[in-house]
Amino acid sequence: MLLQALVLGALVLAMVWLVANVQSNLERQNINSGFGFLSERAGFGINQTLIEYSEDSSFARVLTVGLLNTLLVSVLGIGLATVLGFVLGVARLSSNWLVNKTAMVYVEIFRNVPLLLQIMFWYFGVLRNLPSPRKAVSLGDAVFLSNRGIVVPALEMTAAAWWYGAALAVSTTAYFWLRRRARLLRLADGTAQSIWRPVSMIAMASLAFAALLGGVPFSFDIPALKGFNFRGGITVIPEFVALLLALSLYTAAFIAEIVRAGIQSVSKGQREAAAALGLPDNTALRLVVIPQALRVIIPPLTSQYLNLTKNSSLAVAIAYPDIVSVFAGTTLTQVGQAVEIIFITMMIYLTLSLLTSFAMNRYNARIALVGQKS
Amino acid sequence: MSSWTPTAPRPAPSNTVGFVAWARANLFATKLDTALTLLAFTLVVYVVEAIFGWAIIDASFTGDDRTACLKEVQGACWPFIEAKFGQFIYGRYPDAERWRVDLVFLSGLIGLIPMLMPNVGFKRANMIYLLGFYPIFAFIMLNGGMLGLATVDTTDWGGLLVTLVVAITGIVASLPLGILLALGRRSDLPIVRALCIGFIEIFRGVPLITVLFMASVMLPLFLPDGINFDKLVRCLIGVALFSSAYMAEVVRGGLQAIPKGQYEAAAALGLGYWKTTHLIILPQALKLVIPGIVNTFIGLFKDTTLVLIVGLFDLLGIVQLHFTDASWATPETHITGYVFAGAVFWLFCFAMSRYSIFMENHLSTDRTSS
Numbered sequence A: 001m002l003l004q005a006l007v008l009g010a011l012v013l014a015m016v017w018l019v020a021n022v023q024s025n026l027e028r029q030n031i032n033s034g035f036g037f038l039s040e041r042a043g044f045g046i047n048q049t050l051i052e053y054s055e056d057s058s059f060a061r062v063l064t065v066g067l068l069n070t071l072l073v074s075v076l077g078i079g080l081a082t083v084l085g086f087v088l089g090v091a092r093l094s095s096n097w098l099v100n101k102t103a104m105v106y107v108e109i110f111r112n113v114p115l116l117l118q119i120m121f122w123y124f125g126v127l128r129n130l131p132s133p134r135k136a137v138s139l140g141d142a143v144f145l146s147n148r149g150i151v152v153p154a155l156e157m158t159a160a161a162w163w164y165g166a167a168l169a170v171s172t173t174a175y176f177w178l179r180r181r182a183r184l185l186r187l188a189d190g191t192a193q194s195i196w197r198p199v200s201m202i203a204m205a206s207l208a209f210a211a212l213l214g215g216v217p218f219s220f221d222i223p224a225l226k227g228f229n230f231r232g233g234i235t236v237i238p239e240f241v242a243l244l245l246a247l248s249l250y251t252a253a254f255i256a257e258i259v260r261a262g263i264q265s266v267s268k269g270q271r272e273a274a275a276a277l278g279l280p281d282n283t284a285l286r287l288v289v290i291p292q293a294l295r296v297i298i299p300p301l302t303s304q305y306l307n308l309t310k311n312s313s314l315a316v317a318i319a320y321p322d323i324v325s326v327f328a329g330t331t332l333t334q335v336g337q338a339v340e341i342i343f344i345t346m347m348i349y350l351t352l353s354l355l356t357s358f359a360m361n362r363y364n365a366r367i368a369l370v371g372q373k374s
Numbered sequence B: 001m002s003s004w005t006p007t008a009p010r011p012a013p014s015n016t017v018g019f020v021a022w023a024r025a026n027l028f029a030t031k032l033d034t035a036l037t038l039l040a041f042t043l044v045v046y047v048v049e050a051i052f053g054w055a056i057i058d059a060s061f062t063g064d065d066r067t068a069c070l071k072e073v074q075g076a077c078w079p080f081i082e083a084k085f086g087q088f089i090y091g092r093y094p095d096a097e098r099w100r101v102d103l104v105f106l107s108g109l110i111g112l113i114p115m116l117m118p119n120v121g122f123k124r125a126n127m128i129y130l131l132g133f134y135p136i137f138a139f140i141m142l143n144g145g146m147l148g149l150a151t152v153d154t155t156d157w158g159g160l161l162v163t164l165v166v167a168i169t170g171i172v173a174s175l176p177l178g179i180l181l182a183l184g185r186r187s188d189l190p191i192v193r194a195l196c197i198g199f200i201e202i203f204r205g206v207p208l209i210t211v212l213f214m215a216s217v218m219l220p221l222f223l224p225d226g227i228n229f230d231k232l233v234r235c236l237i238g239v240a241l242f243s244s245a246y247m248a249e250v251v252r253g254g255l256q257a258i259p260k261g262q263y264e265a266a267a268a269l270g271l272g273y274w275k276t277t278h279l280i281i282l283p284q285a286l287k288l289v290i291p292g293i294v295n296t297f298i299g300l301f302k303d304t305t306l307v308l309i310v311g312l313f314d315l316l317g318i319v320q321l322h323f324t325d326a327s328w329a330t331p332e333t334h335i336t337g338y339v340f341a342g343a344v345f346w347l348f349c350f351a352m353s354r355y356s357i358f359m360e361n362h363l364s365t366d367r368t369s370s
Helices: A002-027 A059-092 A099-112 A113-130 A161-189 A196-214 A238-264 A266-275 A281-317 A322-335 A338-367 B019-028 B029-056 B076-088 B093-115 B123-143 B159-185 B191-205 B209-223 B232-256 B262-266 B273-288 B290-310 B313-323 B333-361
Strands: A137-139 A143-146 A149-152 A154-155 A216-223 A224-226 A227-233 A235-236
Touching: A002 A266, A002 B209, A059 A099, A059 A216, A059 A238, A059 A281, A059 A322, A059 B209, A099 A238, A099 B029, A113 A238, A113 A281, A113 B290, A113 B313, A113 B333, A137 B159, A143 B076, A149 B159, A161 A196, A235 A238, A235 B333, A238 A281, A266 A281, A266 B313, A281 A338, A281 B209, A281 B290, A322 B209, A338 B029, A338 B191, A338 B209, B029 B123, B093 B123, B123 B159, B159 B191, B159 B232, B159 B313, B191 B232, B209 B232, B209 B290, B232 B273, B232 B290, B262 B273, B273 B290, B290 B313, B290 B333, B313 B333
Parallel strands: none
Antiparallel strands: A137 A143, A143 A149, A149 A235, A154 A216, A224 A227
16 A cells, blocks of 8 residues: 555656646747647648548648558558468468468568568658659550559549449348348258249349440449640659558568468367368358467457557658648657647547547447456 | 287277368368368469569569569569668668668667576676667777767668667667656555556557657757757657656566565565565566567567658668658659568568567466466
8 A cells, every 4th residue: 555655646746747847848848738739730740632632621620631641551451461360370370381481471571671671662762763753664655654643543433423322222122031031941941942042033123224225334434644744643742642552562471470470279089070060161260260270369469550540650751641740740840849749649549549549449348258358 | 929919009090180081171161161261272373473472573683773663564673772771771871871770779689698698697798788888889880989989960870770760769768768657656655656647547548649749849848948869869768768668568567467475475584675575576477477578579670661751761761761762763763662661561570479489488487387
């Protein structure tokens, strides 16, 4: 009790001392305090914005734009890294020697080189070294690679797209209804029924109907070189490409090892038991091996997702406009209120982390072994 | 009396031995395998050919400036590395004083190598040398200012030297701090526990870059007027606190794996909290989590590159800095520099991970697995 009181007392004293220091320092250096700066005019441009933004927008808007850019690169990165990681993880377990070793070399190279170095490699070494827009590398005159980024055709929906939307809705409803019916039938008298044939027939019929009524549902806005740059299409900035590429390739190496360990943790007896019950290989994999492997895979996978989100802050090194770059970087230099800005930035990352781990813990609790206390 | 001689065993069928059989089993077992093998083979040949062509066939090896690396088809620009090698290792450390850095590297290796070999004795003396004598010696040698050595300001340190200083200080500081935090998190004292949980979760929830920003921008605000730390020291504090939070979680995993009976047995022997922890629990717990500890070290080593964002010149930072040298500006300079820095980092990280596997096997007292 005495020890705890001492710890608490020391902590309070230290806090008081720090706050007093901060106050006197701020006063001496003439730095404002408080969060009033958030509503002031930002006055600088951002080269990738998912929502409307101009130089006249406020710093609060800068914060939102940065946060959305962080989320964009994180979500896409998580998707890509998961797909690549699972493929590599399964390849690491392949009985095929060449496939196995290729995956191993990939994993050992990518996870032992600092991520920041990989980001800079892709950005300064590769993407900024591409030719200028006038000499851009073109793929079928529709996609252009240049040092200004990747320009792809923009997809524009026409009114006919509604017919296709309706067709999709009909097929989805049919799928769920048929699945439910098949399930009830199986529970009632044990007859298994494949629903893929009726579902695909309904889907094809409704799509054909939509095509008949509406015709082609979209048109492309194809980019073309006008003067020194491209007009039309969507330009993906090189900073985004480099960051996404580096984050996914790096994290995939870690996910591959997690997947490998997860699948290896399912004992051979489980597969043999499934085979003895007469389950075909695919069904055994889907119903026996994967659910048990997931139990081992999910917790470390969550922390890799969180790592990827936090690592996206390295964007600041190549000036991709994520939250750290535009808020803790540009805004901090303009406003100078380090305490508030760093505090907000840290709080946002903390909230993201806690939300993700909360969601994943819920999911993990649902799939955990019943009766096993973690 | 003739003795019985067994007939010599017949050789195995020719289709089950040798390369052909191996290839059949491991490369062409099924149609899918054959397809995958061919696909992977094409990929490997393509990548190896590209790397070989870039790094050796089309590369330049000698020259004094950019003109050596402007061929029609240009691969790596190795003369750039050759010309800047000293900078990459020592940063702007004065030429005349570089022997001091070499001496520090060398005396570190002298202590470290026998420490890493499990069969060499004198571990206790070695530990005192490495943790007691060496840090003071290294500080005096690198910083100077006494014993007649000229002072070298930390702003002149750079390259691999800074990378190693940040990484080693982080590693040495994060292990004891992490152990303390892990013990605190499992403590019965609610305030100590709450503080430790708060510390760990905050530092694990934010990116290292914000911690470094905090160390470089906010720390000066927290200190009274007139007191100011060196930038390198501030980064060291940030890195050490950050990695100790990760280390704490790794150690906690080990602590949780120790069965309750161990605590009870220690209590039955009359051992108090510190003796139980020090003699019974930690030796077992730490051994269990060696892979996790080394992974944290590897992560820390890679994370040292982030100090370049707050303006220190570690290996990657100094390579990046020298790209601006106009006399070496060629299209291949960047990639060559990154490949060089990447190879150095890779070597360190890969060596650490292999050593951890070796140690794990060496320390394993699990009789069932061997």
